[in-house]
Amino acid sequence: MDFVRFENVSLAYQPGSPFAIEDVSLSIRENEFISLVGPSGCGKSTVMKLVTGLKPPSKGYVYVDGREVGGPQKCVGMAFQASNLLPWRTTLQNVMLPMEIVEPYRSTLRAKRAEYEEQARALLKRVGLAGFENKFPWELSGGMQQRASICRALIHKPRLLMLDEPFGALDAFTREELWCMVRDLWQEEPFTVVLVTHDLREAVFLADTVYVMSKRPGRILVKREIDLPRPRDLEVTYTEPFAAYVHELREHIGHIRES
C-alpha cells in the first residue's frame, strides 16, 4: 500500500494563472526516502505544499495514508532552508513547540511535561546538541540551528517528514555531517521522507528514489531508484556506482536546462 500517492495532480496558485506543477503522478511507500531534484522554480516546494495539505490541487488527487488530503495534515514534520526557530524560545522550548499543538501530546502536556521534555532532551543529545538546550537560537551556529529545526520536525514522531532544501545554506562539511545525522535518525526509527534539494550528491546519498522534475510547469521526467546498499557511509560518495548515479541525473538536469 502506498503511503503518499499523487494522481495526475496539477496546481495553479491563482485560478487562471499557469500551472506550477502539471500532471504529476508519483507514489511513495511507507518509510521510503524520496528526493525531488530539478532546476530552480520547477515546483518542488509546490509538491510539499500539496502533500502537507497546505494547498489543495487544482486538478487530480493527493492521497496520504489511503485518504484523500482535504486540509493541513497532522502527522507531518517540516524543516526548511531557514531554520525558522523562534528567537524568544530556548532550543529546548523550540523543540517542544509541536508538543503544544499536536494531539495526543497537547492535552497531556500538563501532566507529562517532564516526560516529554526528557524525550526532547534525548533527541537533542542524539543530534549532538546536548548542553545547548537552554541556549537561544541566535547563540547557535547555522548547522546547530538546522539540527534543532530537524529535532522540532521529528519530536512528535510524525509518519511523514518534509525537508525543503534543509541543508542549502550550510557549508560543505556541515552539510555532510547533517546528511549522516538524518540518515541515522531515519535508519533507527524509519519514517517516510520527502527531501527537496538542488544537490544531486545529497539526493543520491540519502534517497531510495530520486525524481527529476522539469522546468515550470513542473512534471516528473525521470524516476530513478538508487540501488546502493544501506547503511551508506560517506565513503560511498567516492565510489564508481555513486558517481554514475550522480552523473546520470546531472545529464537529465542538463537537458532540461538546455531545452
Added chain:
Amino acid sequence: MLSQKTLIRLAPWLVILALGLIWEAVVVGFQVPEFLFPSLSAVWRSTLTHWDPIMMHATQTFLTTLAGFGIAVVVGLVLGAAVGSSPVIYKALYPLLVGFNSIPKVAFVPVLVVWFGIGTIPAILTAFLISFFPVVVNVATGLATLEPELEDVLRSLGASRFDILKKVGLPRAMPYFFASLKVAITLAFVGSVISETVASNLGIGYLMMAASSSMDMALVFAGLIVIGIMGVVMYELFAFAERRLTGWAHRNPNGAL
C-alpha cells in the same frame, strides 16, 4: 580620560547642562526681558515658589495621561491584532484609521467638550485618541510580517489560527508593540495637555494657560519643563520594560535604544 562607556552614560546630562548654560548666558547677556523669555534661573525660582500647585497640576496631567494611554494600549492591541491577522479587516479599517489619525486632535477637543463637559474626561479621551494609532499600526505590522514558512510549520502541525496567533504572532509582535508604547506615551502627554489647555481648570495645560494670560512666562516654562521630564521618565520606563521582556530582539548593544 573618560572611557567610552562613561561618556555614553554622561552624554545626555552634558548636553542638557550645556543647553542650560547657553540659555542662561543668552538671556542674561542680551538682557532679554523676563515677560518675553525668562532665564533658566528665573524658571527655577518660579518652580520653587509655585511648587505645590505645580505638583498638584502635574499629578492631574500624569493620571489623565496614564488613563488615556491605558485605554489606547488595550484598544490598540485588540484593533492591531484584528487588523494584522485578517486581510479583510485590514482593508476595511485602514482608510478609516488613517483618515481619523490625520485629523488634528485639537480640532476635536471642542466636540468632546460638548459631549462630556469641561475637565478630565475630554483630556483622557484626547490622550487616548492621539496615542492609539501607533499601537495599532505596530501590532498589525508585527503580525502581518510573520514569515510564511513559520506559519506553514505550525499549520502542518494542525495548529488553529488562534494557536498561530498565540504561539508565534503575538510573541513576534511584542518588540513592535513595545516600540509603539514609547511613541504612544509621549503622544498621550501631548493629547492630555492640549485638551487641558483648551478646556479644563486642572492640569499642567491649564496652569500654563493661566500663567501666560497673566504674563508669568517663568511659570509657563516651568510647566513645559515638567511635562518634558514626565515624558522622558515614562519613555525610559517603557524602554526598560522593552529591554527586559524582548531582549531577544535587541542583541545589538547599539540597537537597544
